[in-house]
Amino acid sequence: MADDKKLTTRAADFSAWYNEVVLRAELADYSPVRGCMVIRPNGYGIWERMQRTLDDMFKATGHQNAYFPLLIPQSYLAKEAEHVEGFAPEVAVVTHGGGKKLDEPLIIRPTSETIIYSMFAKWVQSYRDLPLLINQWANVVRWEMRTRLFLRTLEFLWQEGHTAHTTHDEAEEEARRMLGVYSDFMEGHMAMPVITGLKSNSERFAGALRTYSCEAMMQDNKALQAGTSHNLGQNFAKAFDLKFQAEHGGIEHAWNTSWGVSTRLIGGLVMTHADDNGLRTPPLLAPIELVIVPIYKTDDERAQMLEAADRVVEMLHDWERREPGRLRVHVDTRDGMKPGAKYYEWELRGVPLRMELGPRDLAKNEAVLVRRDTREKRPVSLNAIGEEVNELLMRIQDDMLIAARERREANSVRHTISYGDFKELMEGKGGFVYAGWCGGAECEAQIKEETKATIRVLPDEEFRSAEAPANCLKCGRPSTAEAVWARAY
């Protein structure tokens, strides 16, 4: 099954390493359609856990799921001026259906603001119908020229939240709340620390008033935009005539937000946690949390070890009755394959914890647990195996976040840096640079052209430096906002 050639190392070629991990951990595969990938069970299992967790979080904040059409009349895109400018160049167009040319071409949704707000306009009459808090799990298509597995594909899976409110402030609060949900999910479940903040105007979503973003640092020190949340103001409400009878009389346009994360997160997870031996999955998102590998030489020993493995699984399930449905465990019963080959394969696939179960361990009523994150090995008594396994999984989850956070901080520059040094850094090892910005679009554009670095966010207060930078990184004029600069995916 797994080809046992060593992976390219991160140090040798990060990009080649990334593709190899995705392919060989069987997260995804190339498809016969340019830029479209197949998400294989090992990758889809991670996505299912992401979906389930986020969906619960969306419902806990009052949202309901719905489903809107894949195909959108081309004319709809044009109703919001900035929106069409942003998305028209990358749409896929359906011109024929049922053997006939269509009167009006349809586009495959690149995002669903237009179709959704046209429906909201039909459903909302009065302030009593607001807020309207809807989420959709869907596929979208954007005609990208350069694609990368998970990170940038023609088609991707995502969720898009769309809400309507009576006031600007309520919409703003919603946009910020969902940014917080994303950031909690990324840190709490993906063990991927993020910086949140406001995008500069040049990086704002096409049609939004303000865009907020979660930015994570990958192991090559580049930034990944992991999720965005937009305060759309009244732009789409005006374009689609989304109005309501206000509580104290008069007709007003509603205020909208939209927010989304996608299968790109799986790419982020790989580039945050995988190592030169393959994937490392945070336990909370792992399709398999614990794999048990029986060790034996003879048929008799095999029978004994498989029986012991079954008993261990039973003990684990007994223990977890206190916390039901928690533990996802798999016994690798394949015969004719050496334990070492199995270890290699499960490490490649990123299972967080491995149990080695052999006759000598069993004689001592023990098993050996091996952490995937640190590769630390230790014998544990089978008497308390439930507690041991669960505690260890929780510790792995925590330690992965701590390690990722330390790596990010070690590669962030918060001291004053000259533009020359900044340029050198961006061409070299990269990282996040916290620096002053005059607020001018020209400085931003020049820096991007000269260094390929962009403003990832104007960070939220908790991420800002203790002492605000005094001058613009580029022009030296007084800074109006601290900005986080980095090269990005």
Added chain:
Amino acid sequence: MADDKKLTTRAADFSAWYNEVVLRAELADYSPVRGCMVIRPNGYGIWERMQRTLDDMFKATGHQNAYFPLLIPQSYLAKEAEHVEGFAPEVAVVTHGGGKKLDEPLIIRPTSETIIYSMFAKWVQSYRDLPLLINQWANVVRWEMRTRLFLRTLEFLWQEGHTAHTTHDEAEEEARRMLGVYSDFMEGHMAMPVITGLKSNSERFAGALRTYSCEAMMQDNKALQAGTSHNLGQNFAKAFDLKFQAEHGGIEHAWNTSWGVSTRLIGGLVMTHADDNGLRTPPLLAPIELVIVPIYKTDDERAQMLEAADRVVEMLHDWERREPGRLRVHVDTRDGMKPGAKYYEWELRGVPLRMELGPRDLAKNEAVLVRRDTREKRPVSLNAIGEEVNELLMRIQDDMLIAARERREANSVRHTISYGDFKELMEGKGGFVYAGWCGGAECEAQIKEETKATIRVLPDEEFRSAEAPANCLKCGRPSTAEAVWARAY
């Protein structure tokens, strides 16, 4: 919110009644794209519960989820001769992407056999890689000319299982197993009884060896094909070069199955259970199982009733700790709306159980429970409210299945019927007719042309009549198989 005009009755106009229920229960709405609908939260909530239940059943039978591209090269469709003939007339074609005309047009998947088996061919080398048991939750597009909400839409949501096996018999067993899963789900969760069996060749899936189907009877006595499972033989394996090294040497083509159910099931649920007052949802699939409506006249009473409702919710959750996550309960706290208007709305939306909670009930430590299915009302003590509610919900679930089964049997003809009477029946009240068939395609085609009735299935043994019919309904020659005839959606 709800418009309180009476629904058209089923007796007056079944088709108008159906559309009104779907729209006014807010299950779905028309979209600006011809033939495409929007699934609203009340409908999507049912779909989510269907998905969750089926997904668990698929996993319990060894299947894993994956995701394959939406867009398929047009040439792929042509690789299996019957398949292209069946699907080419109804595909949507993408001719432009990213502002350019594509070299080869792409079709939007109408079903995914072609793309999936082309990937299987890449993944399968040896018998050790089989069986390969994959499921996909996805949207598909079929360019239908006449569309109906849920029943026939250009785009619909579904799941499609795709498997590969080493032998014909193993594939056959899989196709039958999944038909059984569907039938268990439809009866056990949707409370919709189905007849299972084999499709005649004329109704076989394009490219299959054999198609099995679950057929349900709607309240207008027409049949609904609710789910199908196909033994694809080696047709696609040959078209896509899906081969494996056999255990005892040699290279063989794999044997495939595919099987699917879609959002059409929601239409089936409506036409099985809804009545002239609106939807009735089986408790296991209801987004809300119990709605509590507080009854009050003064502000003081309102405060008391809301507090009591909260206490009841707490008692229900306490009770269900023995069976966690089971009960979905909602308290209707809307002010300025009469209880009667609330009852009307929740009946329309199909909530299976309603609790009326007023000062007089509370004084007696009671509440009134009203079943949606029978509209039966009875006071219950709050002391045992957990048991009462849960038992009643289970009873509603059971009774809905029994009622639907009785209705179907009352509208099934199992005695010998002349072709003249059969024709009259099909033009009149309709129903299922169990009759003999000579096995000839001409008889089948003539009956269809003259009566619009088709062979729904050649029923599985458990559904066959005690005495096998002797002669063909049409030509009178000896019957080779019993067939279930009906007009269908």
